[in-house]
Amino acid sequence: MPSGAAGLCALIASALGAPQAAAARPAGFEASAPSCFVTGGDLEICREGSEAEGVLISPAPCAFVRGVQILRLARAEAPGPLQAVFQGQTPIASRRGDEPCPDRRATDSRDGGALRTGRTFEALATTLPPSADRFWVELPEERSRNRGWTEPTPSAEGIGPRDPIAVSGRDWAGEAYSYVFLLGQERVGVTAGDEPEAGSRRRRGRRRAKPETPAAGPADVRRRVQIEARTLDFQTFEIRTRTADGYGLTWTPFEAGAGRGRSEPPTPAAVIDETGKPVASACTAPAFETHGLAGSISVVDRTYHYVYTDVLPEDCGLAPEKRRTALYLRTAQDLSGAKVWSAARKLAGPLPPGSLVRVARAKGLQRWAVSYTCQRPANAPGGPVADICLQYTADLALDGIGALKLYADPVEAGRSPAYLGLRSGGDGSGRYDRSAHFWMTDAQGNLDTPAIYPGKAGFLTWLDRLAPTASGRDASSLYGRPVYWATWTVRRIGAQ
Numbered sequence: 141m142p143s144g145a146a147g148l149c150a151l152i153a154s155a156l157g158a159p160q161a162a163a164a165r166p167a168g169f170e171a172s173a174p175s176c177f178v179t180g181g182d183l184e185i186c187r188e189g190s191e192a193e194g195v196l197i198s199p200a201p202c203a204f205v206r207g208v209q210i211l212r213l214a215r216a217e218a219p220g221p222l223q224a225v226f227q228g229q230t231p232i233a234s235r236r237g238d239e240p241c242p243d244r245r246a247t248d249s250r251d252g253g254a255l256r257t258g259r260t261f262e263a264l265a266t267t268l269p270p271s272a273d274r275f276w277v278e279l280p281e282e283r284s285r286n287r288g289w290t291e292p293t294p295s296a297e298g299i300g301p302r303d304p305i306a307v308s309g310r311d312w313a314g315e316a317y318s319y320v321f322l323l324g325q326e327r328v329g330v331t332a333g334d335e336p337e338a339g340s341r342r343r344r345g346r347r348r349a350k351p352e353t354p355a356a357g358p359a360d361v362r363r364r365v366q367i368e369a370r371t372l373d374f375q376t377f378e379i380r381t382r383t384a385d386g387y388g389l390t391w392t393p394f395e396a397g398a399g400r401g402r403s404e405p406p407t408p409a410a411v412i413d414e415t416g417k418p419v420a421s422a423c424t425a426p427a428f429e430t431h432g433l434a435g436s437i438s439v440v441d442r443t444y445h446y447v448y449t450d451v452l453p454e455d456c457g458l459a460p461e462k463r464r465t466a467l468y469l470r471t472a473q474d475l476s477g478a479k480v481w482s483a484a485r486k487l488a489g490p491l492p493p494g495s496l497v498r499v500a501r502a503k504g505l506q507r508w509a510v511s512y513t514c515q516r517p518a519n520a521p522g523g524p525v526a527d528i529c530l531q532y533t534a535d536l537a538l539d540g541i542g543a544l545k546l547y548a549d550p551v552e553a554g555r556s557p558a559y560l561g562l563r564s565g566g567d568g569s570g571r572y573d574r575s576a577h578f579w580m581t582d583a584q585g586n587l588d589t590p591a592i593y594p595g596k597a598g599f600l601t602w603l604d605r606l607a608p609t610a611s612g613r614d615a616s617s618l619y620g621r622p623v624y625w626a627t628w629t630v631r632r633i634g635a636q
Contacts (some may be wrong), residue, residue: 158278177558180507180532184633187561192593193626194564196601197268198610202244203229205268208601208623210260210580211306212588213318217261219374222590224269225306227576228256231273231620233246245616246258253301254582255320257374262591266352268623275377275394277371301367301408301578303434308583309370309475312442317370318583319475320377321446323433325362330425364421364433367408369394382409389478413470413481423456423463431460436498439584440536444472446481447499447541452490464490464552467497469538487542492554498578499541501586503597505630508533508541509587511576511600514556526572527559528602530628564624565604577602589627597630 176186199205206227213220229244230253258271301322309315368380370391378391392406410418421432435448447469455463466489470481491497495513502509514529516522533540548555566572580599582588589596602624609620 162509172324178633179530179558181534182633183532183630185530185558185560185628185630188629191627191629192596193562194624195625196625198622199620200241201609201611201613201615202241204603204616204619204621205256206576206603207303207578207621208268208576209304209306209578210590210599210601212306212582214311214581214583219572221262222260223292223306223374224256224258224260224271225304225374226271227302227304227322228254228271228273230254243611243613243615244619246618248415255301255304255322255369255377259374264536270623272375274371274375275379280576305437305585307434307437307439307444307475307585310442311583315476316372318372318374320369320371321411321437322367322369324362324367324410325430326365326410326418326420328361328363360426361424362427362430363424364430365410365621366419366433368411368475369408372474377407379406380411381406411481412479413483414479416479418546419452419470419481422450422453423460425460431462431465431494434496436500437585438500438581439586440501442473444475445499445538446470446472447487447497447498449495450484451490452607461493463493465493465495467542468542469618470497487538488544488546490551491546493571495554497546497579500579500581501536502532502630503589505532506536508536508596510541510546511577511579512545512546513554513577514547514559515554516559516561517555517557520559521561522570524553524555524575525570527557527562528574528577528600529558530560531558532630560600560626560628562602562624563627564626565622567606567608571606573603573605573607575603575605593627595629596627598628600626600628 176184178184196208197205208224208226211223211225213223215221229398252622254273255275256271256273258269260269266376280600301324303323305321307319309317309319353538369377370380371377376393376395376533380475381390381392382388383390389409389412394406408572410420413419419433421430423430423432427433432450433448435446438445438447449465450468451463452466467487468484470484472481474480497510497512499508499510509530509532511528514527515524527534529546531544531546533544546556546558547553548557562572562574565574578601580588580590580601589599593599603618603621604624605617605621607624609622611620613620
């Protein structure tokens, strides 16, 4: 996968924090430079030209990168100091190394099933490092494109396993493992001849599972489930699976080449919470339209905080694109246990459909930083275009996250004055897509920055499905689309 040239563009930023709503920018702020907003009560972010921003990678036409988390490990030697962890394309088993890289798009609901990782260094933090797929869902490549199939909308391409989140195990107790949580898919309401899947390919030679009670809607509907893997070196992984009797849990190594005629890849088991239930999305939907469970994991006071969005249960009867979401919290003390997470606790909502929210402890502050997808207000430069918004809480109280007013009324519009004003990407006509944003964290999932940006408050990454591809072709809204990065700065109000 070729790396894109790292470039510098102006961004914004200069402060953060917010116990409640971010203070609105003043009326007529379009003409002011910089324009600032207050958050956290005594912090501000300003739109300045000194912020770094640029291209992280321009993938090849047969590759994509989404949800890039740059993880600082505790040691400088391999696999540290930094690991890039992200979702990528499923390998094409039939293509030889000397064949050209073909334009590609997701024609199967399981496409986009590879976890990819790569080691990098402080000076290379703005260029994606050489990386490799670590485990995946093997796909039968679809040869025919004349079956009347139409590519799904940009928000729905490549479903699983997706949205990886990496975090260390209990390193304060000497645990050496790091864990990666991903989102798989489970078929619900299967009919005769179908087999359930949880983020993995169909298993041949196994007895079919007893069909669940069919859900209302299409015959082939899915729900998202959380799956779990662990690693010592970010190159080889073990996947949490069921024991042979179907009741217990065990760790199964993923073997290179699995599913390519050598062996069957292991089938991940859904992560279980303290109530004995799988961590699963509230609503079912067709394969490309499932939502829920994407978020982040942050360790504070030796407790894991998994904050994520999911569809409000009362909206399950609506069309998938109209279902509102809410922000939820689960906690854990040990990621290796049979029952990992606590029961879900609602923090905030309703939020707009399809919202993505990340939460982590702020760098150098006893506060939570909350980043989320948003639209700029109508009176902002360029009008209501897609952006990424950012607020801080006043302290580390979890209720402070729910007290933030993430969106202005009406919430369904997804607009917020706390936008960063990102400039990179877009299709040249003023339209942008800020998908699958993530950031750089330390090993415990809390905000960090590369050594080359010691004074910055964070290092953000995102995918733009509207930006031109390196090849200039538009075969896919995901494959070949560039990923960008930006920094931001925090300062206290009145500080020089």
